Amino acid sequence: MKFISLLGATGSIGTQTLDVIRNHSDKFRLVAISVGQNIELTRKVISEFKPELVSVKNQADYETLKGEFDSSIKFTFGNEGLVEVAVYDKADILVNAVMGSIGLFPTLQAIHAKKTIALANKETLVTAGHLVMSAAKENGVSILPVDSEHSAIFQCLQGENDKEISRLIITASGGSFRDKSREELTNVTVDQALNHPNWSMGAKITIDSATMMNKGLEVIEAHWLFNLPFEQIDVLLHRESIIHSMVEFEDTSVKAQLGTPDMRVAIQYALSYPKHLALHDGKRLNLAEIGKLHFQEMDYNRFLCLKLAFQAGKAGGSLPTVLNAANEAAVSAFLNRKISFLQIDDLVEKALEKHEIIKYPDLDAINLVDQETREYIHSLI
Numbered sequence: 001m002k003f004i005s006l007l008g009a010t011g012s013i014g015t016q017t018l019d020v021i022r023n024h025s026d027k028f029r030l031v032a033i034s035v036g037q038n039i040e041l042t043r044k045v046i047s048e049f050k051p052e053l054v055s056v057k058n059q060a061d062y063e064t065l066k067g068e069f070d071s072s073i074k075f076t077f078g079n080e081g082l083v084e085v086a087v088y089d090k091a092d093i094l095v096n097a098v099m100g101s102i103g104l105f106p107t108l109q110a111i112h113a114k115k116t117i118a119l120a121n122k123e124t125l126v127t128a129g130h131l132v133m134s135a136a137k138e139n140g141v142s143i144l145p146v147d148s149e150h151s152a153i154f155q156c157l158q159g160e161n162d163k164e165i166s167r168l169i170i171t172a173s174g175g176s177f178r179d180k181s182r183e184e185l186t187n188v189t190v191d192q193a194l195n196h197p198n199w200s201m202g203a204k205i206t207i208d209s210a211t212m213m214n215k216g217l218e219v220i221e222a223h224w225l226f227n228l229p230f231e232q233i234d235v236l237l238h239r240e241s242i243i244h245s246m247v248e249f250e251d252t253s254v255k256a257q258l259g260t261p262d263m264r265v266a267i268q269y270a271l272s273y274p275k276h277l278a279l280h281d282g283k284r285l286n287l288a289e290i291g292k293l294h295f296q297e298m299d300y301n302r303f304l305c306l307k308l309a310f311q312a313g314k315a316g317g318s319l320p321t322v323l324n325a326a327n328e329a330a331v332s333a334f335l336n337r338k339i340s341f342l343q344i345d346d347l348v349e350k351a352l353e354k355h356e357i358i359k360y361p362d363l364d365a366i367n368l369v370d371q372e373t374r375e376y377i378h379s380l381i
Helices: 012-023 039-049 059-068 078-086 101-112 122-139 148-156 203-211 213-226 263-272 304-315 319-335 342-354 363-380
Strands: 002-007 028-034 053-056 074-077 093-096 116-119 143-145 165-172 233-237 243-249 254-258
Touching (some): 002 012, 002 078, 012 093, 012 263, 028 039, 028 078, 039 059, 053 059, 059 074, 078 093, 093 101, 101 116, 101 122, 101 363, 116 122, 122 213, 122 363, 143 148, 148 165, 148 243, 203 213, 213 233, 213 319
Parallel strands (some): 165 233
Antiparallel strands (some): 165 243
């Protein structure tokens, strides 16, 4: 039995993690959760899974839930609550499924508490990959990827010699607007951007997929997870999202991990590693039925955010922190209909151009850069 702590239990990845735990209750038990403001769903999760520790975002919700449930459940709130869940002593694995840079500090604390990390929070490695991977190495902690692309690479590398890797090939669906030129994106709406052709995800990730920033963040993550330079990481447009990513070796052979688009596969593998458990209600891949798979080179001028992510990743230091913070602020503004879709690219680029790189930022410097970048984006808006 593995005991699970889950940050972001009511979000897209969080609810799919709950589904995995539900379907393998003989192997996994949920002992601690953090949630945002979806209190109705939180009540259902508590009633079904009976976690021992629950952290909510706001104090008012904390007071409400504390009065509704048995005293055997401990309730807490805020950023301190996130950390309490992350380091909960009974948990073996922390699943970090929260959105945004708020997931960084709890992850670092969980690493110091020697918890295995199942990581779905991109911002943790994008903003502070050097700190996270160094802490993981010092504490002998495994960072297991939950993103479908990184899980695919991780699975392809089982039993392989890392020194024989030639390159990583990360696949991208292209998002909601993959067939539109930049000129055609001038007046696209929020609702159109949220209509992803292959995956069911949260709003922020869906917008990132449409701008291709999601893939840019994944490239930076892959750099840290697999310890490869950016020159050995490629992105390939693949419409069907059947091949989740590939690894090419020095002998020119290529290994790919395939499957129908279902995030539960990657989540479950992180929890069950190194075993492959049965996926209840999972749709099996039928290549004969699909018939054809399509591939296309990435157009970095069309998908400017991906180009900016490569530039920030190669420059390193504090620049990826700026990339992430500027993007989060810009995407939030777009979702709130304060800016146009193409302004997301423009705002991120302006923030990167303005920033003076700190070569080896510590956690305080990262937090300050993050805050200053968001304030700068807000001032432009």
